[in-house]
């Protein structure tokens with residue numbers, strides 16, 4: 220970006236400092252908690268109304284019929300598009316409008332969007348209404364500074380990212396909204412911090428494993444077969460064999476934080492025997508079922524079918540070694556790892572913009588968890604996609620979530636500069 224232009228875009232963004240704060244606050248004040256997916260329509264309309272005033276064509280797309288979609292909780296998405304003065308590539312900013320539940324431990328009202336000490340507080344402040352606001356301010360300032368900007372700018376607000384993105388980016392990607400020739404470059408303003416470019420994420424496999432037993436009187440457990448003890452045998456193998464094996468596998472992907480450079484598995488839940496929560500004492504029974512849900516995060520170097528068979532091999536071994544061991548395993552969810560080439564245009568343009576705006580080298584990272592890039596990569600077949608946005612990812616989903624106002628402004632400058640260079644360079 221020429222220096223004069225850079226200065227004027229930066230100045231226009233600085234002038235919008237209050238605007239980006241108010242925009243972030245307005246978005247936080249629409250509680251789009253998912254599940255169940257509240258207030259998607261008003262939030263999408265708020266974004267659409269704003270961008271229509273800035274010269275965008277706005278479309279609303281409801282992901283009708285996807286899980287969770289109903290007239291009460293419509294899976295509403297908004298896509299705003301601005302055709303430039305001359306043909307050229309399309310740069311798309313995609314933000315999810317949903318937020319997770321508030322949970323306990325807040326010292327501020329999660330939906331009042333309080334401003335204190337240079338920060339905006341609230342559920343979704345960093346993940347990722349601050350990012351959406353910064354992207355909107357970035358494109359508005361860029362359009363004002365360069366009215367004859369070539370190419371196409373798009374901004375979307377999409378549903379359900381927190382629950383897998385099936386009513387949002389996946390739905391749109393299946394219908395061509397995230398593919399060439401419509402879109403060329405995608406920036407997702409997730410809270411990866413102002414000096415980091417996130418090029419991808421690890422894979423995910425969730426499964427439910429159930430061990431089976433036989434009910435009997437608890438005073439004579441030898442007449443039954445305890446499903447919880449069978450599960451404990453599996454947990455023992457996890458501890459002695461699976462976890463050491465996972466910890467020994469280190470990826471070449473630049474995943475942050477460091478602990479996520481290895482393969483990991485969380486035991487999400489475990490339950491055996493009678494339901495808790497009833498009044499009174501339980502009755503004496505040997506549990507005939509124990510269920511666990513595992514959350515396995517795997518590396519780009521690992522193969523999903525091998526990830527699954529590694530767990531199945533432990534279960535099969537117990538079936539032969541342990542009397543009465545029976546199990547069932549059910550897949551719940553899976554995501555293949557995604558990684559954009561470090562030399563891809565959107566990575567290079569954003570890294571250069573970080574250098575130019577902040578004055579230090581960008582760090583190229585990958586995310587420990589997944590985000591909507593997976594659908595843009597796998598369904599949209601679009602490889603030029605990154606996450607870049609304001610906020611600290613560690614604060615996501617936590618009580619007293621916040622975003623720094625300085626970061627909103629800085630990231631808007633970076634996004635404007637990256638978009639400019641992608642739109643004006645010869646592709």
Ligand SMILES: [Zn+2]
Pocket residue numbers: 315346347380409410590
């Ligand atoms: Zn997010």
